[in-house]
Amino acid sequence: MRLEDLNPPQRKAAETISGPVLILAGAGTGKTRVITTRICHLLRMGVRPEAILAVTFTNKAANEMRERVGSLVKKEEAKKLTICTFHSLCVRILRSDIERLGYKKNFTIYTDSEQTGLMRRVMVKCAAKGEKIDAGVALSLISRQKNKGVPASDDPEALVNIAAREYTRQLKLLNAVDFDDLLLLAERLLREFPDVQANWNARYDQVMVDEFQDTNRLQMELIRNIIGPARNICVVGDDDQSIYGWRGAEISNILDFERFFANPTVVKLEENYRSTNPILNAANGVIRHNKDRRAKKLWSGKEGSDPVRVIAMPGEKEEAEFIVDEIDMLKGREQLIWDDFAILFRTNGQIRTFEEEMRKRKIPYRIIGGKSFFDKREVKDVLAWLSILVNPSDDINLLRIINTPPRGMGESVAEGATEISAVRKEPIWKTLQSEQFQRGLSTRQRSAVCEFTTMLRAWQERLSGEFTDMAALVTALLQELDYIPWLKRQCKNPEEEAMREMAIFELMDSMRQRNVRTEPELIDFLASVGLEDDRESSADQLEKQKGVSMITIHASKGLEFPVVYLPGFEEGLIPHKRSAEEGTKDEERRLLYVAITRAMKKLTITWCHSRTKWGDKSPCQASSFMRELDRNWVQTFTWEDLRRAAVTLSEVQSGFAALRAMLGKT
Numbered sequence: 001m002r003l004e005d006l007n008p009p010q011r012k013a014a015e016t017i018s019g020p021v022l023i024l025a026g027a028g029t030g031k032t033r034v035i036t037t038r039i040c041h042l043l044r045m046g047v048r049p050e051a052i053l054a055v056t057f058t059n060k061a062a063n064e065m066r067e068r069v070g071s072l073v074k075k076e077e078a079k080k081l082t083i084c085t086f087h088s089l090c091v092r093i094l095r096s097d098i099e100r101l102g103y104k105k106n107f108t109i110y111t112d113s114e115q116t117g118l119m120r121r122v123m124v125k126c127a128a129k130g131e132k133i134d135a136g137v138a139l140s141l142i143s144r145q146k147n148k149g150v151p152a153s154d155d156p157e158a159l160v161n162i163a164a165r166e167y168t169r170q171l172k173l174l175n176a177v178d179f180d181d182l183l184l185l186a187e188r189l190l191r192e193f194p195d196v197q198a199n200w201n202a203r204y205d206q207v208m209v210d211e212f213q214d215t216n217r218l219q220m221e222l223i224r225n226i227i228g229p230a231r232n233i234c235v236v237g238d239d240d241q242s243i244y245g246w247r248g249a250e251i252s253n254i255l256d257f258e259r260f261f262a263n264p265t266v267v268k269l270e271e272n273y274r275s276t277n278p279i280l281n282a283a284n285g286v287i288r289h290n291k292d293r294r295a296k297k298l299w300s301g302k303e304g305s306d307p308v309r310v311i312a313m314p315g316e317k318e319e320a321e322f323i324v325d326e327i328d329m330l331k332g333r334e335q336l337i338w339d340d341f342a343i344l345f346r347t348n349g350q351i352r353t354f355e356e357e358m359r360k361r362k363i364p365y366r367i368i369g370g371k372s373f374f375d376k377r378e379v380k381d382v383l384a385w386l387s388i389l390v391n392p393s394d395d396i397n398l399l400r401i402i403n404t405p406p407r408g409m410g411e412s413v414a415e416g417a418t419e420i421s422a423v424r425k426e427p428i429w430k431t432l433q434s435e436q437f438q439r440g441l442s443t444r445q446r447s448a449v450c451e452f453t454t455m456l457r458a459w460q461e462r463l464s465g466e467f468t469d470m471a472a473l474v475t476a477l478l479q480e481l482d483y484i485p486w487l488k489r490q491c492k493n494p495e496e497e498a499m500r501e502m503a504i505f506e507l508m509d510s511m512r513q514r515n516v517r518t519e520p521e522l523i524d525f526l527a528s529v530g531l532e533d534d535r536e537s538s539a540d541q542l543e544k545q546k547g548v549s550m551i552t553i554h555a556s557k558g559l560e561f562p563v564v565y566l567p568g569f570e571e572g573l574i575p576h577k578r579s580a581e582e583g584t585k586d587e588e589r590r591l592l593y594v595a596i597t598r599a600m601k602k603l604t605i606t607w608c609h610s611r612t613k614w615g616d617k618s619p620c621q622a623s624s625f626m627r628e629l630d631r632n633w634v635q636t637f638t639w640e641d642l643r644r645a646a647v648t649l650s651e652v653q654s655g656f657a658a659l660r661a662m663l664g665k666t
Contacts, residue, residue: 006030006037013267014038017045017206020261021234022254026298027283027597028274028560031236035210036068038234039081042206043073049080051205053226055089057214062088065210082204086219087179090186094177097189097196108176115139115178122166131159137492138163146180147216147248183218190225201228212237216248224260233261239294240287243554243591245584255292268296272597274560276304278633279603283596285630290586298597307635308596309604310569310626311642316611318639320353323565323606324361327548330563338364342549342561344595346573349499351550352506354567364547369555378487378500379507383526385477389463390523392456393427405486408448413441429453455480463519470516471508478504505614553595564599569607570620592625 003011010030013023014037025031035054042052056062062085070078082089095105110118119135127133141152142164152160171177177185190197207227209215212235215223227233235257242251257264272280280298287293313319327341345351352373358365373379381404384397392398395418402414421431431437433453438446459477478484484501491497516525549561568574575588596603607626610617 003037003041006034007271009267009269009271010034010037012265013269014041016234016265016267017042017047018230018232020231020257020264022257022264022266023234023236023269024266024294024296025236025238025269026272026296027238027241027594028272029269029298030273031210031269032065032068034269035065035208035236036072038208039069040072043077047206049077050082051203052081052208053089053204053206054081054083054208054210055086055223056083056210057085059085059088061085061210086222087182090182090222093186093189093196093200094182096199097193098185100193100196101185101189103172103177103185104175106175108174109182110171110176110178114176118170118174119163119167122163122170126163126166127159133159133163134492138167140492142167143180144248146184147218149217183222187218187222187225190222197225200226204228205230206232207234209233209235210237213239213242213251213254214244214249215253216250220250220253220260231261240290240296240590241557241594243557243587243594245587251292255294268294270296270298272298272300274600275300275597276302276306276601278304278307279596279599281630281633282308282603283593285633286589286596286625286628287593289628290589292586304601306602307633308629310629310634310636311604311606312622312636312638313606313608314610314639315608315617316350316353316567319567319606319608320357322639322642323567323604324354324357324363326604327563327565328361328363336562338547339549340562341565342551342556342559342563342598343565343567344551344553344556344598346553346568346576346591348552349502350568350573352510354550356510358548358550364545365550366545366547367550369552373503373506376500376503378503381483381487382474382478382504382507385481386474386522387526388456389460390519390526392429392460395421395428398428402452405481405483407452409445409452413445413449416440463522469512470518470522471511474508474511502614509612509615553591556598557594560598560600562600563602564595564604566595566603566605567607569605569623569626570611571623572620574623574625589625589628 003014006014010033013021013034017038023031023034025034039052039054043049054062054065056065062083066078066081066083069081069083084092091109094103094107098107099105116135116139119139123133123135123138138152138160141160144150145152145164152158152164155161171181190200204226205228207223209223214237223233235254237254239251239254242249242254245251253260257266275283275298277300280300284297311322313322323343330336331338331341343354351367355365355367355373374383381401384400384404387394387397388401399414399418403409403411417428417431417437420437421428424431432449438449441449462473484504487500488497491500511525514521514525516522549559551559566574571577574592575585579585579588607622608620610619612618
């Protein structure tokens, strides 16, 4: 990789290796290329590989950077470089000197499940009678306290603060740290022990930090303590893409960089290699309305002929049908592949309608950064109950619902029935009803098993009739199970309660839309939602699948797609309704900027006049960001306009060309 291959600002960023450097790398401006070239240049200038530290946020990003540099320099040099995440850097620091803080060097890093288990034990010890707080909520508040310095509660004697102190004490007794402690303790170690700090200052001559706009207070302090007196610190980031404020990221780190490192060299990368100018000008038009930002303007050598489209839709059903239908049409007409398309969502709640439409048309898709509607816990619970009413010999679904909600049988009953059914080679349902199995149970367990089997048989009989509305049967079943109140008790906050209840309501609404009234229709419905496939596919496998990407805007950062759709461009969604209360409208605008700049060739934004919520249509307003889109680069349409529009000659020619190409391959 040669300096001569870089454009002038990129080359300046790679060649400037003395003192603090701030590289403002706009979306799609080749920052990874600059970082890797800069590391190679440092080595060519005689900097020892052991003295170079490059820090990023994810293992994936660190591995990619390591591989790219490894392909450009000698293997022995590449091995000596330190390219790692913030947390793995902290592990190195703590493994060397954590004894100064009263821990042993062989400390353990607790996983999420281990943290939750410890917090539950702490709660049992600390909570007075009648006091209760979810372990997950407590851990979330403690994490915020560690990262942002905000107390979990203003009252020092509040249960969460008492629990936090005991949780920290217990961790130390166990010689363990959690993920947040890695940053907290490493920063403390460098700050409180000058000799430790001096050792690390001497170790690295050159420090580089990627995605600097995502750093929090602790990460900034860690970097300040680790760089030596030469102040050879180079950070790469884009304040316009700072979208993780809710996770603790401090945009002030990049906006006020000069306050932390005086007289830096500031380099702006503005030439975009990803998108066409209509897309970039739409993005520039939006982001310039943020007051607290470093001025920059993306541009491209790719002119592009397609303007950004903004389409008004009657409702979410028409929105999903239009977008999925157009994806299907464009794939054939323009000889694209499914992976070329992405639909970006502000919230997970928008995904269901599109997912159903994709399944209906048998279009492959993958969900990234969100959860498949049909893979949500509450949806899988309800579908499992319905599957058991249809087929009680379905062992996997029976095991899912046997104690959901708990009904006095306990795990031992399920485990015992599973073992005996395997020996007898019979369904667990049959084993549960056998006299021989029930004789081995306690009186209480036997009573609970009999109540469970009797209840299931009664509901199976009810299912054999015809209903004007199958969703009404589901409602009655859930009421008898006391499922929704039980589900709500598992939630961390009222917002999660509402989201989970809404998911169940949407499932029943889907059954109503498909007119499911009889048992055979229910069997078809269960098959159509692909329950078997979802059960066999983990979230990781789903991400690895090929197909149209359905992705949250937050998770789309760093990705690019030739054709992008952004549905839900409405007030309350983009910007989210919380932004007015929390004063985060600037971050919502940055989120929109990130969404727009994912598109390479085509971008379509849609909004609905109304959406169905809890069974009723609610009117919607176009996003207040609509007026910030540069009208010179945007065309507006209505759904009715496009339905009436005749097919153009170029579209017909493209279609025939695609057909000829397809026939030529056969």
